[in-house]
Amino acid sequence: MxxxxxxxxxxxxxxxxxxxxxRNFIFDTIKGVFRKYGYQQIETPSMENSQxxxxxxxxxxxxxxxxxxxSGDYLSSIATLKQLFAIEGDYLQSKNREAEERSDYAEGIVDVVAERKSEFESLALQLVDELADLNKITPKISEKALRYDLTVPFARYVxxxxxxxxxxxxxFQVQPxxxxxxxxxxxxxxxxxxxADVVGSKSLLNEAEFVLIYDEALSKLGLKDFSIKINNRKILSGIAEVVNKADQIIDMTVAIDKLDKIGLDGVTKELLERGFTEENIEQIKPIILLEGTTEEKLTSLRSVLATSEIGLKGCEELETVFNYLKSFTMQNGKVELDITLARGLNYYTGAIYEVKTNEVQMGSIGxxxxxxxxxxxxGLKDLTGVGISFGADRIYDVLEELNLFPAATDESTQVLICPFDGDGExxxxxxxxxxxxxxxxxxxYPAxxxxxxxxxxxxxxxIPYAVMVGSDEMATGLLTVKNMQSGTQEKLTVAQIVERLG
Amino acid sequence: MxxxxxxxxxxxxxxxxxxxxxRNFIFDTIKGVFRKYGYQQIETPSMENSQxxxxxxxxxxxxxxxxxxxSGDYLSSIATLKQLFAIEGDYLQSKNREAEERSDYAEGIVDVVAERKSEFESLALQLVDELADLNKITPKISEKALRYDLTVPFARYVxxxxxxxxxxxxxFQVQPxxxxxxxxxxxxxxxxxxxADVVGSKSLLNEAEFVLIYDEALSKLGLKDFSIKINNRKILSGIAEVVNKADQIIDMTVAIDKLDKIGLDGVTKELLERGFTEENIEQIKPIILLEGTTEEKLTSLRSVLATSEIGLKGCEELETVFNYLKSFTMQNGKVELDITLARGLNYYTGAIYEVKTNEVQMGSIGxxxxxxxxxxxxGLKDLTGVGISFGADRIYDVLEELNLFPAATDESTQVLICPFDGDGExxxxxxxxxxxxxxxxxxxYPAxxxxxxxxxxxxxxxIPYAVMVGSDEMATGLLTVKNMQSGTQEKLTVAQIVERLG
Incomplete structure (x- = not known):
């Protein structure tokens, strides 16, 4: 070969x-925290039915x-095409014979052949079109597909x-x-x-616990300074409502979301371009520039959103979450109300989270x-859910950059025994x-x-320790133990070695 | 929708x-043992290049x-077919026009059309054949495939x-x-x-350690009685050699392998059918019926295989493995020389393992x-390897049947706090x-x-414990702790609960 x-x-x-x-350090840490909060692991198949x-x-x-x-039977269209060719071949052959026999009718036969040819062609072309149309051919040759995320398979599972x-x-679920x-x-x-997701509970305690899960897991991984940003879709709906642009909520949030990057002038320009008026922008501005403590932010929001029922509901929900959090001591994370946060706006209906490290330059890590x-x-209606996700690859890069991976893990070999020969072995x-x-x-190490x-x-x-077993060592019963990091050596009996390293 | x-x-x-x-109990146990023996985890992608x-x-x-x-550009053959139709359409149309204009040449044109048609047909049919041939079409529409086992991707990795x-x-590698x-x-x-596999070491200590890995892992999983069967391909080659049937080693071992199921008469019958002589069978019989201790078996084998260099080499290798094992104390496994063992004969060149539980009816579990x-x-020649595999699904079924799964694992929630209302929460x-x-x-549990x-x-x-928090409990500071298994209840302070369950 x-x-x-x-x-x-x-x-x-x-x-x-x-x-x-x-990778195991990251996943084991996160899984441990999920379990501590009562989340249980499931796994779903790598492949799902395409539908x-x-x-x-x-x-x-x-x-x-x-x-x-x-595997196998996906070539039926091609088989049909082949059959069509065979039938047409027979027909044309017979017509050809006719033409040879009755040359006086040749002209008429030319017409028949041409007509028949054109019919055949249009049929075959139609079939070729069908074969060439990805959307039509795919179901015939493929009925399964690889998981694209964990959320849809989880919904199917539930x-x-x-x-x-x-x-x-x-x-919780950790899969490729x-x-x-x-x-x-x-x-x-x-x-x-x-x-990690919880379905079937409207309690906002879940929202608060996810903040704690982020805090505990990322602190355990060694991060010292990170922000857990939280927003509520209902507040965004409220803002759009009070400026009479409920149907343009996406346009509005996409613009506001860029505040960090393009500044207030940029956001203003973009809002104007997207059809918002100067008056709208004056109304929205205090919200975009919201500052102060969470309480102060909520107070400002309540006054701006006073006429919007859904907006006030969003404020109330966020306040409940922050009140829950008062009963808990956070570790290294800072929880932060950020009304510019608009990720996943197409499907989120309440709380929205995003987590960023403040120690290195990196997109969101959760x-x-x-x-x-x-x-x-x-087909199962009205089942509410709330969930979070950790961005494992980015967390890996952050820990690498900050040199936070533990030097030795319990996955490593601790001792290598090094025999000089078969007797030592x-x-x-x-x-x-x-x-x-x-x-x-x-x-x-084999002799x-x-x-x-x-x-x-x-x-x-x-491997941190090497134990050398040569003829001197066997004669005296004192084996040479070498610390591979420091290079220092000691002579110890087998019992001492087992005691010391065990 | x-x-x-x-x-x-x-x-x-x-x-x-x-x-x-x-499943985690099984995988974590096995992984822990692999690590204890110095095996390190790798993972390879789910998809590999088809080649x-x-x-x-x-x-x-x-x-x-x-x-x-x-995704995308796999329809080039179909595009070619379509192009062919278009060219042919133009040509026939022009010939048809000619025929109409010069009816005296009609007969000749019929021939031209028919000939051209037949040329076209043979080209198009060739293309259709190509499309229809799975082996030819597959590389055009698919260049990647899902991992079929862990061995080939491991070889690619190395x-x-x-x-x-x-x-x-x-x-070691644990993946779907x-x-x-x-x-x-x-x-x-x-x-x-x-x-688990080791590559790049000829030492037979590896072979002995795999016996220990099976023993330790399966004992840790709770199995009380299982056999780790070991054989050596070189012994099977030796047997085939001494009866002058080296080229029929597969026929011979397939027959011998069935001894358990069809008995000596059945094996004899099958060997005769496969072209072995009565004399061959007389020579092989003492080997098939080999009994006694490992030492006795090896002595018998040495005498039968006296004229076969490769056969004696196999005996020597097995003896070395058994000698290594004398330095170790086995737990619940029994190691057993079984020369009827012939699995994976196409690629194994030395030791062959198979593990069976003796507690329930089940195929091999490793x-x-x-x-x-x-x-x-x-392209990397002469790299020797030896490896083993655990049959996780079968081990699962065995542990289930023997009721060996631990009742509670550290994955479970230990305590559920049950508030009667928002105040309790x-x-x-x-x-x-x-x-x-x-x-x-x-x-x-949310209020x-x-x-x-x-x-x-x-x-x-x-969940083994429920802590009830109602108005009485809050008034007295004594919470009701219910043992969910026994149904018994106790009144404890928060500090006592944390002390007791923590």
């Missing part, structure tokens, strides 16, 4: 042992879904298993998703999502919100088991390699 | 929180690989990253694989494999072996945080639900 130059598909990645240890996924992510999203080829679920259902996006820095075609009708698309086998019985991750090579191996795997 | 009746693709599964807790996978699993395997549809790897490379097999009981289209040229297919919030700070998985519903929720999630 010819050797194939090995590669992975673009936008996908291998994870080395060192990378896996870091479960298609139409849920907009036209752009649909195009980015990876479709899986049916509806499918609704009779077995105890509501409110608090679930696939998107046929153009790969670029930080954007992959396969990446893990890390979501986000989420409340949606009032998650499962409606699968035999001598060391019982110690190997004793250390493992004590729970120490231990390896013995036959030079000590230099064995120590290189220890360095390559970041 | 019309509601879709939700379902998952056949052969795939959702995993509920209860199932996930059990990485195709041709590695035989024709049958190739058919079972799930292929992923390219070759691709050979300059970054410290050899011997001890890696996909096969378009017909689903049936215990066979899924998506399932997890759980593999297997593996040594292969001398794992990475040759990707506010009163309980600080206790909620205190318990969580102590590492106790705790939930507070507004009847206590009955809250206790049903605790039962539904198997």
């Amino acid at each position: 010819a050797a194939i130059k090995p590669s992975v598909p673009k936008g996908t990645r291998d994870f080395s042992p060192a990378e896996m240890a870091k 479960t996924l298609m139409g849920k992510y907009g036209d752009e999203g649909d195009k980015l879904i990876f479709k899986i080829l049916n 509806v499918m298993h609704q009779n077995d679920i105890t509501f409110p259902f608090k679930r 998703v696939w998107r046929a996006d153009r790969p670029q820095k930080g954007r992959y075609r396969e990446f893990f999502q890390c979501d 986000g989420g919100g409340r949606y009032d009708d998650l499962t409606g698309m699968f 035999a001598y060391a086998l019982p110690m190997l088991q004793q250390l493992r019985n004590k729970g120490v991750n231990t390896e013995l 036959g390699a030079k000590i230099k090579k064995q120590l290189d191996y220890a360095n390559g795997k970041n | 019309a509601a879709i009746k939700p379902s998952v693709p056949k052969g795939t599964r959702d995993f509920s929180p209860a199932e996930m807790a059990k 990485t996978l195709m041709g590695k699993y035989g024709d049958e395997g190739d058919k079972l690989i799930f292929k992923i549809l390219n 070759v691709m990253h050979q300059n970054d790897i410290t050899f011997p490379f001890k890696r 694989v996909w096969r378009a097999d017909r689903p049936q009981k215990g066979r899924y289209r998506e399932f997890f494999q759980c593999d 297997g593996g072996g040594r292969y001398d040229d794992l990475t040759g297919m990707f 506010a009163y309980a919030l600080p206790m909620l945080q205190q318990l969580r700070n102590k590492g106790v998985n705790t939930e507070l 507004g639900a009847k206590i009955k519903k809250q206790l049903d929720y605790a039962n539904g999630k198997n």
Whole structure:
């Protein structure tokens, strides 16, 4: 067999042992916090029926879904085309025979052939068109697709298993998703999502607890300064309502969302371009420039939104969340009311979250919100939910940049036993088991390699201790223990080693 | 949007929180043991380039690989076909015009048209054939496929990253694989494999350590009686050699492998059918019926295989492995020399493993072996490897049948706080945080639900303790703690509860 130059598909990645240890540190930390708050893990299949996924992510999203080829019977259109050719071949042959036999009728036959040809062509072209139309051909050759996110499969799960679920259902899910996006820095075609959602509970305590979950998980990961921004869709609706632009809420929020980047003048310009009046902008301005404590912000909002029922409802909800949070001590996170926050506006109906680190330059490392009708698309109406997501790849980059990954994890080998020869190997086998019985991750380098090579191996795997077993060591019963970081060596008995390192 | 009746693709599964807790128990246990023996985790992408996978699993395997549809430009053949129709249409139209104008030449034109038609037809049919040929069309519409096992992607990984790897490379991998097999009981289209392999070390200590890994992991999972069967491909080669049937080693081992099921008479009959002579069978019989201790078995084998160099080499290797094992204390597993063991004979070159539980009726729950040229297919020659695999789905079924899953895991919520109303909720919030700070998985059921519903929720999630917070409780400071298993209740202060359950 010819050797194939090995590669992975673009936008996908291998994870080395060192990378896996870091990824596991992130995922295990977040999972532990999810569990502490009563969230339980589920997993759904990597592939879903296409009809479960298609139409849920907009036209752009649909195009980015990876479709899986049916095995076998997807060529029926091509078979039809082939049949058509065969029938036509027979017909033309018979006409040709006729023409040869009755040359006086040739002209008429030319017409018949031409007419028949044109009929045939239009049929075949129609079939070719059908084959060429991606939307028509795809269902014939593909009925399954790879998960695009964790939310739609979760909605499908809830509806499918609704009779077995105890509501409110608090679930988390950490699994890969696939998107046929153009790969670029930080954007992959396969990446893990890390979501927690609760469905079937309207209580705003859930909203407050998600703030605590972000705070606890990110603090545990070692972040010292990060903002958990919170907003409420109802406040955005209220603002649009008081300026009589309820139908232009998206235009408005898209503009306001850019305040950080383009400043007040930029936002004003954009609002004018999008059909807002100077008067509208005067009304909105105090909201955009909202400052002070959360209480002060809410007071200002209440006065601006005084005429909007939905706006006031949004203020009340946010106040309840902030009141809940007063009963808890936060760790390193700062919770912050940010009415310019508008992510996921198409589906969020209440709280909206976004999390950013203030230690390095990086997009949001988390986000989420409340949606009032998650499962409606699968026929289960009026089930409210609220959920958050951690951006694991970005968190990885942040921890890397801040050098926050623990140097050694319990995933690493702690001790490498290095025998000088077969005798040393035999001598060391019982110690190997004793250390493992004590729970120490231990390896013995198989006899036959030079000590230099064995120590290189220890360095390559970041193993902190090497125990050398040569003839001197066996004669005296004192083995050489080398600290691979400091380079210092000690002579210890097997019992002392097991005691010390175990 | 019309509601879709939700379902998952056949052969795939959702995993509920209860199932996930059990699966995590299995995977975490095995991963912990892998790490203790110095194996490090890697992950590879779910999708590989088709050329990485195709041709590695035989024709049958190739058919079972799930292929992923390219997004976009896969319809070039169909476009060509369409173009062909257009050109042909123009040509025929012009000939038709000629025919009309010069009716005296009609006959000749009929011939031209017919000839041209036949040329066109043969071209178009060729194209249709190409489209219809799965092997030819697939590369045009699909260039990626889902991982079929963990071994080939691992080989690809080793070759691709050979300059970054410290050899011997001890890696484990726990990831799903996909096969378009017909689903049936215990066979899924998506399932997890759980593999550990070491490449770049010829030492037979690795073989012995895999026996210990099986023993420790399965004992930790609670199995009391299981057999780790071991054989060596070289012994099977030796047997085939001494009866002068080296080229029929597969026929021979397939027959011998059935001893358990069809008995000695059955095996004899099958060997005769497959062209072995009565004399061959007399020679093989003592080997098939091999009994006694491992030492006795090896002595018998050595005498039968006296004339076969490779056979004696196999005996020597097995003896070395058994000698290594003498230095270790096994837990609940029994290691057993079984020369009828012939799994994976196509690629294994040395040790062959198979693990079976003796407590319930079940196929093998693990297997593996040594292969001398794992990475040759990707151009890296002579890298030897040995590896094992755990059958997670079967182990799940065994533990379920033997009732060996731990009742509560650290994944479960330990305490549910049940407030009678909003006041109770506010009163309980600080206790909620205190318990969580102590590492106790705790939930507070949001105010507004009847206590009955809250206790049903605790039962539904198997939460062992419920803490009731009503007006009496708040007045006296003594909260009611209910043990949900026994039904007993106690009155305790918040401090006592935190102390007791924390």
